[in-house]
Amino acid sequence: MKYRRIFALGDIHGRFDRLSSVFNKIAFDPEQDFLVLLIAAMKICTACSGR
Numbered sequence: 001m002k003y004r005r006i007f008a009l010g011d012i013h014g015r016f017d018r019l020s021s022v023f024n025k026i027a028f029d030p031e032q033d034f035l036v037l038l039i040a041a042m043k044i045c046t047a048c049s050g051r
Contacts, residue, residue, distance in 0.1 A: 004032040
């Protein structure tokens with residue numbers, strides 16, 4: 001399938017309201033646009049870091 005546009009987004013830090021606002025502004029269409037959402041989860045182990 002050919003996509004009209006491809007978007008790649010980084011971590012949104014739980015701000016779904018802002019993500020929704022951006023989608024509205026760019027007229028995101030899931031039927032024609034492709035979204036790659038890049039998220040990272042990191043748990044800091046203070047016992048491992050010597051803190």
